[in-house]
Amino acid sequence: MVFDPIVLFFLLGLLAGLSKSDLKIPAAIYEALSIYLLLAIGLKGGVELSKYPLGELVTSSAIVLAAGMLIPIIGYPVLRFLGKLSHYDAASIAAHYGSVSVVTYSVAVATLIERDWAHDGYMVVYLALLEMPALILGVVLARLGDARDGQASAGLAALRSIHWGRLAHEVFFGKSILLLIGGLIIGFIAGEKGYEPIAPVFKEAFKGLLALFLLEMGLVAASRIAAFRSYGAFLVGFAIVMPLVSASIGILTARYLEFSQGNATLLATLYASASYIAAPAAMRIAVPQANPALSIGASLGVTFPFNLFVGIPIYMWMARTFIPG
Amino acid sequence: MVFDPIVLFFLLGLLAGLSKSDLKIPAAIYEALSIYLLLAIGLKGGVELSKYPLGELVTSSAIVLAAGMLIPIIGYPVLRFLGKLSHYDAASIAAHYGSVSVVTYSVAVATLIERDWAHDGYMVVYLALLEMPALILGVVLARLGDARDGQASAGLAALRSIHWGRLAHEVFFGKSILLLIGGLIIGFIAGEKGYEPIAPVFKEAFKGLLALFLLEMGLVAASRIAAFRSYGAFLVGFAIVMPLVSASIGILTARYLEFSQGNATLLATLYASASYIAAPAAMRIAVPQANPALSIGASLGVTFPFNLFVGIPIYMWMARTFIPG
Amino acid sequence: MVFDPIVLFFLLGLLAGLSKSDLKIPAAIYEALSIYLLLAIGLKGGVELSKYPLGELVTSSAIVLAAGMLIPIIGYPVLRFLGKLSHYDAASIAAHYGSVSVVTYSVAVATLIERDWAHDGYMVVYLALLEMPALILGVVLARLGDARDGQASAGLAALRSIHWGRLAHEVFFGKSILLLIGGLIIGFIAGEKGYEPIAPVFKEAFKGLLALFLLEMGLVAASRIAAFRSYGAFLVGFAIVMPLVSASIGILTARYLEFSQGNATLLATLYASASYIAAPAAMRIAVPQANPALSIGASLGVTFPFNLFVGIPIYMWMARTFIPG
Amino acid sequence: MAKAFKLVTIYCEAVLEPLVVREFDRLGIVGYTVSDCRGRGTHGVRSGNWRMSSNVRIEVMCDLPMSDRLMEALEPFDRDYGLLVVRSDVEVLN
Amino acid sequence: MAKAFKLVTIYCEAVLEPLVVREFDRLGIVGYTVSDCRGRGTHGVRSGNWRMSSNVRIEVMCDLPMSDRLMEALEPFDRDYGLLVVRSDVEVLN
Amino acid sequence: MAKAFKLVTIYCEAVLEPLVVREFDRLGIVGYTVSDCRGRGTHGVRSGNWRMSSNVRIEVMCDLPMSDRLMEALEPFDRDYGLLVVRSDVEVLN
Numbered sequence A, B, C: 001m002v003f004d005p006i007v008l009f010f011l012l013g014l015l016a017g018l019s020k021s022d023l024k025i026p027a028a029i030y031e032a033l034s035i036y037l038l039l040a041i042g043l044k045g046g047v048e049l050s051k052y053p054l055g056e057l058v059t060s061s062a063i064v065l066a067a068g069m070l071i072p073i074i075g076y077p078v079l080r081f082l083g084k085l086s087h088y089d090a091a092s093i094a095a096h097y098g099s100v101s102v103v104t105y106s107v108a109v110a111t112l113i114e115r116d117w118a119h120d121g122y123m124v125v126y127l128a129l130l131e132m133p134a135l136i137l138g139v140v141l142a143r144l145g146d147a148r149d150g151q152a153s154a155g156l157a158a159l160r161s162i163h164w165g166r167l168a169h170e171v172f173f174g175k176s177i178l179l180l181i182g183g184l185i186i187g188f189i190a191g192e193k194g195y196e197p198i199a200p201v202f203k204e205a206f207k208g209l210l211a212l213f214l215l216e217m218g219l220v221a222a223s224r225i226a227a228f229r230s231y232g233a234f235l236v237g238f239a240i241v242m243p244l245v246s247a248s249i250g251i252l253t254a255r256y257l258e259f260s261q262g263n264a265t266l267l268a269t270l271y272a273s274a275s276y277i278a279a280p281a282a283m284r285i286a287v288p289q290a291n292p293a294l295s296i297g298a299s300l301g302v303t304f305p306f307n308l309f310v311g312i313p314i315y316m317w318m319a320r321t322f323i324p325g
Numbered sequence D, E, F: 001m002a003k004a005f006k007l008v009t010i011y012c013e014a015v016l017e018p019l020v021v022r023e024f025d026r027l028g029i030v031g032y033t034v035s036d037c038r039g040r041g042t043h044g045v046r047s048g049n050w051r052m053s054s055n056v057r058i059e060v061m062c063d064l065p066m067s068d069r070l071m072e073a074l075e076p077f078d079r080d081y082g083l084l085v086v087r088s089d090v091e092v093l094n
């Protein structure tokens, strides 16, 4: 089989949703599972980080971040001028694709483990790093768009109109960053020995709970697909082609940084994935004029399943082909 | 001890409910636990199924299904004419007893494991098969009753009045069948190797989470017992004698099909158990004239604890006595 | 490190709360986790109890109980006359400190395990014993205070005015006692062999789930600290000094009863800890005139973190110093 | 700017929710709000601890004639299900 | 067919729920509906993240005299507990 | 003893809750009650199964002038967000 059986849980949820089954996962469980996933990933990364020289990550982080910002910068004009979307929608969707998906990353890790590909737990540092900057860039793009449309007198004034304080708060104290970074630090301090007694919950149960989360994601995606159908072929195309472009940037960056094939796959997956936890909430507040049905429909209804079933195998193939073993 | 200590959790919940303790398990947790149990049972069955020739199950399934339909067909006239219940109530209760209880089945499996009785995981296929047909039969009985009472001109017309489409939808896309069958298929595809990484959640945690679910069932049953008390001795007698009759049908069927003693116990338990997840919801919609206090009170307030504490040991004794070892 | 890394989860929750992050743990999850912790602790205690002669615990229990009642008796006049609090508030806070905290106890156990200090699982019997009597004493103190303030003609009449029936019901069927004692009895009956199949949930997952509960406690404590700030230095001082006094009583009692150093640490921790599950709810109903912001603020906002980070290490030091090894 | 409307509040068993929404669709009612609740009535205590004992409160803002039609459409459910329908006056501000 | 009633809505601390229901029993009020909520009032923010900071909204449909008696019965709670009681007019349709 | 007040009920997307509360603070509104709900409106079905599709109902008891000011303050949200604001008469009993 080309994909991990865990993704079948997503299909089951999708089927339940599309068939209007009475299956419903309570919102409280959804919340709890997403808190769990973020913490568990952070912890594991922190424990691994405690075994590596932190310093080495600094340069590569800067490069990974810079290369990652290409994604919204490429995405925005495509959406705006090829897709003829409003500059709000273009900015919001670009931000979703510049940010990352924790679950897509987790499925990639599970697949690597199943195939016995070596990879490093500290890759989660890049996950944490990439989540937010694209959102800020998205807000900036939206405001500069305002300016160009004549709603503000100049680009600089437009930038000044952003509530930087509120945005920074959203960024650093939003629950996903807080749990990821918090988990990283706790894992770093606890180390292997302190991690061991909590590992039955945060490590061994991880894949099973990820399966339940995928079931729920399928249910949510089902409702999004319906809402999304009316928006036509362009966005569906974008939601499939953009991840491939982003993954290619990831493979190039990984090659430049001399990553292993496993780590290269993970970086490609991060770039290719689109956010559906942090981004929708942040964009809804910061760029309210954008239609959330478009961005969530594309990221959750198309790109997420695409990555699960088709994307990750492709990124593994890319890594095997373009990264020296 | 004659029963598994896990059933003590049911007693604790019952005590809490009857003593009006402030112990409450949030509805979201109840929902999550029942989703978990259905999925976990389906997955385990699917994994075991992947090791057996599927073809062999087809004939035995038909026989198990046909024999199982005897239960509502026997139950209905007893309830209607001996118990003098309305034909709605008789049909609804008969449907509950024709369907099956996932938790009763799970406790039987746990008991077999504790006593080292061999049994097969694919028995869960019968669980999935038996859940729904009795519900359809119940609706048919209710409508034919309508016809006889002169509310419709003839039996055929009565049958035609059933919303078959809606009923079929309830049956195949109701969450319990969807999760059981979905789990079966995922387990079948994943096989032993794909199951392993999710086993800490879906296999090892099973009995502990079943214990928590039993605690909740005790709380729910407590509220049902109070409501049920007013309905007299007949229904209590039915709720105790009917499982014994059903279990005997199960033992005979198992003997005919040359089941092992363990599998015979499980089939007897399936027949003897009464539904409290799928049946109450389906009957409430399809036969609204039936009083849910009667059917849920009998199945959850009497038959469920009876099976846990007395029934399962009896069915094991039956299997040991009537099934060649 | 002087404390177990698990307490860092509390800090993370505190940080999230104080920084007004959007991190929220659903109330249903909080409820489920507290039910789990109580049951798990009870079960483990019961299993260990099944290996020891129960009789030996009877005398020591009486002494532990009697010594524990000194805590509210010392606390009340200090709060009333030094702190100039109303007699309602003094009684309520005294009751909180006379009762015990399940989570503080659990963290102490985790720390002992990490440091390889021997200790006995049956110590949980004292936990169950100490939870409630202080609450009754608190109600009595509040009513006697009423009497002295001339609101009732005599102390005896004041005592008679207590709804003893309702209070007894709260005490014995309140969820925390019910789950602790229920767990104890089930564990006792199940024994090591019956415990084993549910151990993945109730034993191995314990520390990980405790970590999640601590995260939630941090969030709750954050909201309490804000409300509490206005009540000045006296109560903060009390919330730090009282646990040290109580722990000293615990060490003396443990020495008299010839406890091991590990058990002495646990008894000191029990005495030093203040309740935030049973006590707040019981006091809110039985002594409604008391301001819950004071008692919960002191117990959850100050004493709980104090014990986690500073107290437990001190109590271990006390045990090492004053208890013969 | 504010318009006089009727608020129809329907308290009923949770299993009834999809059937009530089907009536909305039939009548052409677009907007409604649902929340979970528990309670007690002539059908006894509904404690909300599992789906079969849960209630929902469904609120609909609509004009008077529609509220009459809605009420009529719900009447058949009243015989077999726990159901309470109430109506009050509201101003809708946007 | 519609009857004029009063809707009494009680917003209060969750721990108060059993005490309020006891008053209903004393007054002979059978029907009521409860839902969980959070909020802010003169007693501060009640964020609903654990039981001690949760609120409930209790709704009762009854006639005017009963609503007066209920209101009177709830007054003693007002001193020590977070509590808000409001009353409005409704038509009960069945 | 009972005072005539207005009840303003705001049905909106859950993400809007902190922004609405900020308006309360600006206007000097102390008391409010929030509960979670789901629903349907001109912005489509909001099924409540994750935060981005959840609604909240926010209730505020205040006097008429304040309710006018509140309504005005909420108007800007109406353009971009799912929002419904209604107002009715209540007596506040304590």
Ligand SMILES: Nc1ncnc2c1ncn2[C@@H]1O[C@H](COP(=O)(O)O)[C@@H](O)[C@H]1O
Residues within 6 Å of the ligand: D011, D012, D013, D038, D039, D040, D041, D042, D043, D044, D045, D046, D055, D081, D082, D083, D084, E030, E031, E032, E033, E034, E059, E060, E061, E062
């Ligand atoms: N008088 C009432 N006031 C408020 N809610 C009520 C009242 N009567 C019934 N209800 C609600 O409506 C549901 C169904 O009522 P019933 O059909 O009388 O059992 C109950 O479970 C309550 O939630």
Ligand SMILES: Nc1ncnc2c1ncn2[C@@H]1O[C@H](COP(=O)(O)O)[C@@H](O)[C@H]1O
Residues within 6 Å of the ligand: E011, E012, E013, E038, E039, E040, E041, E042, E043, E044, E045, E046, E055, E081, E082, E083, E084, F030, F031, F032, F033, F034, F059, F060, F061, F062
């Ligand atoms: N003006 C108001 N509007 C709506 N709800 C309120 C108002 N005042 C108080 N409440 C609710 O009533 C609860 C108790 O109020 P209080 O006793 O003022 O703290 C609060 O937590 C709110 O849920």
Ligand SMILES: Nc1ncnc2c1ncn2[C@@H]1O[C@H](COP(=O)(O)O)[C@@H](O)[C@H]1O
Residues within 6 Å of the ligand: D030, D031, D032, D033, D034, D059, D060, D061, D062, F011, F012, F013, F038, F039, F040, F041, F042, F043, F044, F045, F046, F055, F081, F082, F083, F084
């Ligand atoms: N006519 C209505 N009656 C009751 N609730 C409504 C109505 N219209 C809208 N709502 C609620 O208000 C939310 C936002 O409405 P809308 O902006 O129209 O999508 C919906 O999700 C519903 O919860």
Ligand code: NA
Residues within 6 Å of the ligand: A071, A096, A097, A098, A099, A100, A101, A246, A270, A271, A272, A273, A274, A275
């Ligand atoms: Na990305």
Ligand code: NA
Residues within 6 Å of the ligand: B071, B096, B097, B098, B099, B100, B101, B246, B270, B271, B272, B273, B274, B275
């Ligand atoms: Na059966």
Ligand code: NA
Residues within 6 Å of the ligand: C071, C096, C097, C098, C099, C100, C101, C246, C270, C271, C272, C273, C274, C275
């Ligand atoms: Na104490």
